[in-house]
Structures are given as structure tokens and as C-alpha cells.
Amino acid sequence: MKHIVVAGATGNLGGKIIDALLVKGVQVTAIVRKQTNTDKISLLKDKGVVFHQADLNNTSELVPILKGAHCVVSALAGLRDTIIDTQKCLLDAAVEAGVKRFIPSDFSIDFTNLVEGQNRNLDLRRN
Numbered sequence: 719m720k721h722i723v724v725a726g727a728t729g730n731l732g733g734k735i736i737d738a739l740l741v742k743g744v745q746v747t748a749i750v751r752k753q754t755n756t757d758k759i760s761l762l763k764d765k766g767v768v769f770h771q772a773d774l775n776n777t778s779e780l781v782p783i784l785k786g787a788h789c790v791v792s793a794l795a796g797l798r799d800t801i802i803d804t805q806k807c808l809l810d811a812a813v814e815a816g817v818k819r820f821i822p823s824d825f826s827i828d829f830t831n832l833v834e835g836q837n838r839n840l841d842l843r844r845n
């Protein structure tokens with residue numbers, strides 16, 4: 719059975735990704751930050767998802783959680799500190815844990831090349 723780790727699991731997109739993986743019979747582990755609202759965590763528990771609370775900016779906390787995973791999927795949302803810095807920690811941890819596949823959120827957009835004013839959210843990430 720494939721084991722996939724999802725970050726941003728308590729979010730809108732993360733929840734949908736988890737539901738789709740569970741339908742396919744994938745073993746899902748969620749990484750949730752320590753300050754995440756307990757109601758959101760209860761929703762994961764109700765789905766039977768194994769979850770770990772961790773600091774996503776701390777690579778060494780993440781590595782043991784990611785070991786043995788087939789893929790890490792990130793559905794993190796935020797500005798540059800989350801999308802670049804936190805996701806970089808997650809990517810570094812995935813590499814260190816030997817995970818061969820990593821899907822970041824907003825993976826298809828190179829926001830550094832967008833013209834200012836085209837997309838407000840991505841302008842905020844760049845600035």
C-alpha cells in the first residue's frame with residue numbers, strides 16, 4: 719500500500735487531497751502544526767487519518783515522519799515565509815528522508831516571472 723504524507727492537511731485543498739487518497743486506499747499521514755485549531759484536527763481524526771504535530775520549519779522534526787513515504791504532498795497556503803521558506807524545510811526533510819516524490823502547492827506557477835498586478839496573491843508572495 720502506498721504511503722503519502724500531506725502537509726496543509728487541515729486546509730481546503732489538503733482536505734480534498736486526503737479524501738481523494740483515502741478513496742484510492744492510500745495510507746495517509748498528515749503533518750499538522752502545533753498551534754492548529756483542535757476542531758480541524760478532530761476532522762482528520764474522524765477520517766481515520768494518522769497525524770503528527772510538528773514545527774514545519776524544523777527539518778529534523780520532519781525527517782522521521784517522512785521516512786518510508788512514497789510521496790510528500792504540500793497544500794500549504796501563505797506568503798513567502800510559508801510558500802518558500804517552510805516548503806523548503808519540508809522539501810529538505812523529504813530529501814533527507816529519502817522520499818523520491820514531492821508535490822508543492824502552486825507547483826505550476828513561477829510567480830517570480832509574473833507581471834506585477836496580474837495576481838494579487840502571488841504579488842504578495844514575491845514582495
Ligand SMILES: NC(=O)c1ccc[n+]([C@@H]2O[C@H](COP(=O)([O-])OP(=O)(O)OC[C@H]3O[C@@H](n4cnc5c(N)ncnc54)[C@H](OP(=O)(O)O)[C@@H]3O)[C@@H](O)[C@H]2O)c1
Nearest residue numbers: 726727728729730731732751754774793794795796800823
Ligand atoms: N483552494 C484552491 O482551489 C486552490 C487552487 C489552486 C492552488 N491552491 C493553492 O493551494 C494551497 C492551499 O490552498 P487552500 O485553499 O487549501 O488554503 P487553506 O484552506 O488556507 O489551507 C492552508 C493550509 O496550510 C497550513 N499552513 C499555513 N501556513 C502554515 C505554516 N507556516 N506551517 C504549517 N502549515 C501552514 C494551514 O494549517 P492550519 O490549519 O494550522 O492553519 C492549512 O492546513 C495554497 O497555496 C493555494 O494558493 C489552492
